[in-house]
Amino acid sequence: MPQDNIFNRIAISQVPRIIGFIDCDEQSKTYGCCDRHYWHYKTVDISNARYQEAALTLACAYSLNHLDNPYFHHKDLKSLVSAIGNFWFKRVHHDGSVDESYPQEHHFCATALSLFSLTESLLILDEKSKNDFDRSIKFLSKNNNLKVSNQTAGSAAALYNIYLLTGSDIARLAAEEKIAYLLKQQEKEEFFTEYGGFDLGYNSITLSFLALLFKKTGRDDIKCAAIRAIDYMRPFLDENGYYSPDAMSRNTQFLYPYGLSVFASDVLAQLKQGLERGVVLNPTWLDDRYCIPLTNDYLLSSLYPQEEK
Amino acid sequence: MKTCVLLLLRLYGMTLGRFSFFAKQLKKMMVYFLVWRAPKKYVASTKYFDHKEFIKKKEDVA
Numbered sequence: 001m002p003q004d005n006i007f008n009r010i011a012i013s014q015v016p017r018i019i020g021f022i023d024c025d026e027q028s029k030t031y032g033c034c035d036r037h038y039w040h041y042k043t044v045d046i047s048n049a050r051y052q053e054a055a056l057t058l059a060c061a062y063s064l065n066h067l068d069n070p071y072f073h074h075k076d077l078k079s080l081v082s083a084i085g086n087f088w089f090k091r092v093h094h095d096g097s098v099d100e101s102y103p104q105e106h107h108f109c110a111t112a113l114s115l116f117s118l119t120e121s122l123l124i125l126d127e128k129s130k131n132d133f134d135r136s137i138k139f140l141s142k143n144n145n146l147k148v149s150n151q152t153a154g155s156a157a158a159l160y161n162i163y164l165l166t167g168s169d170i171a172r173l174a175a176e177e178k179i180a181y182l183l184k185q186q187e188k189e190e191f192f193t194e195y196g197g198f199d200l201g202y203n204s205i206t207l208s209f210l211a212l213l214f215k216k217t218g219r220d221d222i223k224c225a226a227i228r229a230i231d232y233m234r235p236f237l238d239e240n241g242y243y244s245p246d247a248m249s250r251n252t253q254f255l256y257p258y259g260l261s262v263f264a265s266d267v268l269a270q271l272k273q274g275l276e277r278g279v280v281l282n283p284t285w286l287d288d289r290y291c292i293p294l295t296n297d298y299l300l301s302s303l304y305p306q307e308e309k
Numbered sequence: 310m311k312t313c314v315l316l317l318l319r320l321y322g323m324t325l326g327r328f329s330f331f332a333k334q335l336k337k338m339m340v341y342f343l344v345w346r347a348p349k350k351y352v353a354s355t356k357y358f359d360h361k362e363f364i365k366k367k368e369d370v371a
Binding site: 045095102103104105106195201242245249250251252253254278279280281285286287289290 | 318319322358
């Protein structure tokens with residue numbers, strides 16, 4: 001049973017908020033939609049696919065065997081995960097992509113990250129999907145956003161998950177190609193570039209995806225690359241896991257913990273201290289759109305607690 | 310965003326934007342203007358509460 005810690009306390013506190021984002025009415029045409037602006041307020045004309053990452057929140061909440069987790073093995077969560085996935089597949093374009101901000105966007109990042117969350121939730125719940133991933137495999141393998149490492153890492157993680165679910169060698173090879181690109185690019189810079197520069201927040205997202213890939217593949221080259229990136233990050237962090245956003249290429253303020261829990265427990269301890277003191281950005285400070293992925297990362301850190309080094 | 314810009318974006322999306330070539334061109338243009346050419350890069354996941362800066366400003370005033 002995972003120990004009580006600040007990550008699972010914060011993450012579990014966000015679960016009811018995130019469930020509130022979801023259309024839970026089985027009779028509704030938008031059953032499973034997680035974008036309240038679309039299904040409830042009706043102020044936008046498209047549903048932001050990134051909100052469907054709530055599937056992973058529910059899958060983790062369902063699986064986290066912790067004293068203070070009332071969602072552990074709650075039957076409604078499994079059916080909601082299924083509804084969220086079905087809604088995602090209803091919105092997918094003919095080319096396998098989804099939209100984030102406007103119709104016909106065919107957004108690479110939204111497709112990669114939302115598909116990663118859906119497939120990861122299926123793996124955690126040990127379920128198969130009745131939906132067809134072929135179009136999305138094609139979209140993710142044909143498209144790239146090479147200047148943005150966290151998106152490349154996310155798409156690699158999504159493709160590898162699809163391989164684990166379906167046995168698709170096309171998905172596996174595409175994942176390996178993206179991982180190879182990331183590792184090769186990092187040989188020159190020591191960090192994972194974000195629009196040509198270093199951004200600690202987005203590096204931590206890349207590290208989380210690499211941690212999941214490392215856990216699934218056991219590849220030492222992924223581990224070495226991650227450790228090299230963390231060594232580059234360390235000097236920027238203070239004792240509370242805080243860093244100045246002005247120094248970053250994308251001015252982020254967040255720190256995703258899962259990759260740190262796998263590769264750098266000392267940095268994770270700094271973040272824990274900052275959270276306990278209430279001085280660093282965490283899911284409770286974020287808007288609806290971005291609290292979901294950070295909560296997911298906190299839940300993954302709780303579901304797979306750090307190993308003793 | 311101004312209303313006329315939003316309307317143009319929607320019209321483009323409903324017409325030419327249905328074809329992947331034009332959708333990609335729009336994306337490239339948006340990245341160019343919002344990221345590379347912008348005086349400050351647009352990043353959605355930024356500008357949240359910063360505790361350190363908040364305390365620093367409180368101390369400056371005091």
